[in-house]
Amino acid sequence: MIPASFDYVEAASAEAAIAALTEHGDEAKLMAGGHSLIPLMRFRLATPAVVVDISRLSGLSYVRDGGDHLAIGALTRHCDVETSDMVRSQAGLLAHVAGQVGDPQVRHRGTIGGSLAHGDPASDLPAALLALGGSVVARGPGGERVIPAAELFTGFLETALAPDELLTEVRVPKVPDARWSFQKFNRRAQDWAIVGVAACGNGAGTGVALINMGQTPMVAAAVQSALASGASAADAAARAAEGTEPPDDLNGDAEYRTHLAQVLVGRALAEMA
């Protein structure tokens, strides 16, 4: 639980952070809330030579009206997303999910950008973004690009972000009229989900995403296509685990997780009906 030695750099600006990443390459790690990075470092599962602290980049902590979408700064804390009136009214699912992450301490330190950049399949916010069909803005030495949520998560704790890119903003479509549901199944209030489901729908369609059902946060593709082709909620829910690779750990094996995914998708769709 004692991290290996590392150098600490406090980035004064987004540009400085990107410059530090460019300089140190693979050796460097950004630190936002530190609530995923520091545990990995304490277990010595991550041993970055340089930690670039971006937690004080207050310019990247905001919730703005971006026209058809909400723009949320990457450094916005979970508790600020949870309590933002704009997020609550325009993307209720996201505000609710932010309020279900860990415990109050975690929600006051952890950031939405950190949670998405970490790409943990067991995390809550990535599933919310997938269900909402949002995207993120990545800024690197060569400028900015927008990455849709559906293309962000590429492998276990791996994302489409390049090593020298900073996630600066999260974009979420405004869906004030949407019905949504979040089903988080865990054994203790502060835990990650054993399995979770985020779902959000309106006239334009229904997005359903799964937590902890494989290597990455993922869309429940079979459920979505069943719903799109008019299947009943029960029939759609039965397909919840299709195409997933549920992990086997102390909380659940693949059989149990498959069952949970079906139950939880069923509950989500019932709640939204």
Added chain:
Amino acid sequence: MTVIGTPLKRKEDPKLLTGEGKYVDDIHAVGELWMGMVRSTMAHATIDGVDTSAAAGMPGVHAVYTGAQLMDMGLWAAPLPCAWPVTPDMVNPPHYPVATGEVHHVGEIIAVVLADTRARAADAAEQVEVSYGPLPAVASIAEARTDGAKAHSELASNKSYTWALVPDPAALDAAFAAATHHVTAEFTQQRLIPVPMEPRGVLAVPGVAGGDVTIYSSSQVPHFLKILLAATTGISESKIRAVAPAVGGGFGAKLNINPDESLALVLANKLGRPVRWTETRSEAAFSTHQGRGQLQRIELAADADGKLLGVRVHLDADMGAYMMLVTPGVPLLGSFLYTGVYDVPAFGFTCDGWFTNMTPTDAYRGAGRPEASYAIERAMDILAGKVGVGPDEIRRRNYLAGGEKFENLAVPSTLVFDSGHYGPSLDLALDKAGYGDLRAEQARRRAAGDSKQLGIGLCTYVEICGLAPSRALGGLGFGSGGWEHAVVRLLPTGKAEVVSGSTPHGQGHETSWSMIVADKLGIDPADVTVLHSDTAISPLGLDTYGSRSLAVGGVAISMACDKVIDKARLIAAHQMEANPEDLEFAEGAFTVKGSPDKTMPIQAIAFGAFLAHNLPDGMEPNLQEQMTFDPSNFAFPFGTHVAVVEVDETTGQVDLLRYVAVDDCGNQINPLIVEGQIHGGIVQGVAQALWEDAAWDADGNLRNPSLLDYLVPSAAEMPSFETAFTVTPSPANPLGVKGVGEAGTIGSAAAVINAVCDALSPHGITDIEMPATPRRVWKAIQEAKQ
């Protein structure tokens, strides 16, 4: 003044809650070196080589020692102690602080780095290269029992001992032969990782003059530490001072003499520099012993009405890799309680202790007693099912003394229960729970086929605590007495000072002791200072474990106060020129009977005793008395707990909806502290029932050594507890007190699992192994449906 019985807020708390508590890790000494432990990554292997050269050259590294080098240095006179050889032929392989030749569990220390910072010690420890010769690991009791692989290569069997308590074998056989109903049940007591808020740590500081060492340790037992470190290192006992500063919880986990403590002491002594170490949370799963670890088989014999005729128990207990301080005795502490609160004519208990290649086990809150109450209380529910009566009725039919009040009642497990009154405890608990309404709601949900079913679980427990009569402990082969020592002195300024030999680690002794003294001497509790936990200040003591502090140490203080009053009476009589018998002592002052204005406060007497200008002839100056109390019996608290759970049959999730606890710990000194102990105790038992489980794999690796995966519940998972008390004073001590530190844990695991099984009974499910995880419950339902 009556302070006893009032919910005084704890004196200790302002300091602890504002971060002012000084724990071992907060104490520093100039020139200190950090130990970094090189721990085995194999459960069982020969150590074929240890290469320390890379580590030795790292920045800040002072020295690196392997086990072989340390043994060559001749630092130990004997292995780490086991103070409870339960049988004369108990097998106890030598356990030195550092392994040589062969390692016997993951996490066993192989080498020690000394470095100038904690981080450098950790970095260097990582660079020590160990070559192992893997040996087959024994990673479960079941495997140990087959005696295929051996946990220690040199042993002929994994069995360490067989201990038996079968007072009348013929009567036992006859009882089973005569019975109408038989219950045979097997239960697993999973291993638990104790998680005190403060991890363990140690700092050993050699004295300036040389030759003496102060050891600060996060320990429940500084007195034992001093004596046993002296005995095992050969350092003179009078040259070791042991101090337990603020200690953040123990639960038995700090009731030991650990490798790290011994290492810090001998290395500080050898190097002439302070040596320290604090375990990390994940290290604690290996550096600190674990709790429970038993396979239980319990058989009940009952007549047609469900009246018990006999109880037969066999345990297979997991010792882990070595015998620690009281490892072999823990299962036996429960042996006397497998007949619970019931009138059982015939009883037999046997226990085999087995070595495995896992972290040693030892005392953990309740130590042997939660296991016992779990087995009998689970089995009673199964018996109720066979007889066709409710769980309340089966208990009523079997209560000792028919549920009526009793004192000094002999039970077949050879003990004499001090006092009990079980009937009203059950009545009160059922009433508080609204038992009838709960059963009606359960029936409604069952009829409706609700996906969320209700379960109601009872547990009526008795426990044995207040350890205890020294002779009785001697009879059990325990290597210590059970007395406790106290000094009460009134200082010249009129304030009281208490020196106590019991060592608090969160229980609030300072508050309780102040209340006892305040009540006795008629002074303000704020005017009482309690000194403890430092062998230089409190040289005599037997520390805190087994819910003994109040029933032994608190009573010693009370009795020392009586002596102080007796002496003060002589001084007052002398100075007021009255007969001692003519003086009344009340509200902190002596008054001559019939002359209310002839009065002398105890503070004035204390000052007079200090001045010694005018004392009776031959009287020693100062107002100070001591008392060593050795009780005549253990104390036997009891109670009835009711758990109400909701089981989501779709997911297997168990939700604890309500928890009603009616406890009886005799007279209460501070009801607020009692309530706190009950709350914490309940959570620890519920935790075993629903969450906690040290998950060892077949190779002897622990899968969940961190709090990420080892699930300790928080307040968010608990309902608001509904507590109530009955008061049945103990005749075993003048305060009439029992103990309350472990009671909650002893009652709660069985209550919760009984509730879960009650909810699942329509499926024909009679048992769910602990912890009742959602997956386990769901799978049981799936299998029952097939």
